[in-house]
Amino acid sequence: MDRKIAKKKIRQMLKSFAQQHGFKNFKTNIIVRVHQDVLHSIVFEFDDVGFRCSLAIQPLYKIANEIHLTFGGRLYQFDNSLKKKWYYEDDEDEEKVACQIRESLEKYGFKWFEEAGSPRGIITFIESGKLYTPPLYLFGVTPMHKSLYLGYSYAYTGNYKKSEMHLVDFLEYLKNDPRPLNSWEKEVKEQIYLLKDAFKHSDSAVKALLAANIAKTKQALKLE
Numbered sequence: 001m002d003r004k005i006a007k008k009k010i011r012q013m014l015k016s017f018a019q020q021h022g023f024k025n026f027k028t029n030i031i032v033r034v035h036q037d038v039l040h041s042i043v044f045e046f047d048d049v050g051f052r053c054s055l056a057i058q059p060l061y062k063i064a065n066e067i068h069l070t071f072g073g074r075l076y077q078f079d080n081s082l083k084k085k086w087y088y089e090d091d092e093d094e095e096k097v098a099c100q101i102r103e104s105l106e107k108y109g110f111k112w113f114e115e116a117g118s119p120r121g122i123i124t125f126i127e128s129g130k131l132y133t134p135p136l137y138l139f140g141v142t143p144m145h146k147s148l149y150l151g152y153s154y155a156y157t158g159n160y161k162k163s164e165m166h167l168v169d170f171l172e173y174l175k176n177d178p179r180p181l182n183s184w185e186k187e188v189k190e191q192i193y194l195l196k197d198a199f200k201h202s203d204s205a206v207k208a209l210l211a212a213n214i215a216k217t218k219q220a221l222k223l224e
Helices: 003-021 095-118 118-125 143-156 161-175 184-199 204-219
Strands: 024-027 031-033 038-046 050-059 072-074
Touching: 003 024, 003 031, 003 038, 003 050, 003 095, 038 095, 038 118, 050 095, 050 118, 050 143, 095 118, 118 143, 143 161, 143 184, 143 204, 161 184, 184 204
Parallel strands: none
Antiparallel strands: 024 031, 031 038, 038 050, 050 072
């Protein structure tokens, strides 16, 4: 494959794919869409020898300042007929590779986005044990972050009892971590206390906190 031609064909495919399926360009090699306040991302990573494709979901009601691939995986983990990485030295037609990737995204990527790419989908996917089950065992969600995903998603869906249980678990992870808290951890810790207090008062208080998170995250990610 020619490196420049491969990049051009992938970017052309991404542009067409985004237009057809309701995504928008985030960066040259990243397209995103929002579904039920959960961000769906398709990411291509190019280096000197080749490129990879990854999928990720990210709840916008959980504070973030950038796109994370933590809750995601490589495309080959969803479609085992694909290569782990495409190399420029391989004797392959660039157009054919781009078409193959598009077909895989439409067949397997969308299936996963449909399964896990909503607040209830996140809960079901994690609680089912699929998070750490092959072929998706390379997901980067640590037990600490799993508690955070569940805590916020249960809050979003109105199950405050389960939300508080998982958010308290997250606080315990922070408490037992010898490292000083970074700015993001401090912000999340403070908000968890606000959420716990809101649980005792009204749905509107909880919804207002989560709505503020969504607006703040969208602004930070420049999704608006």
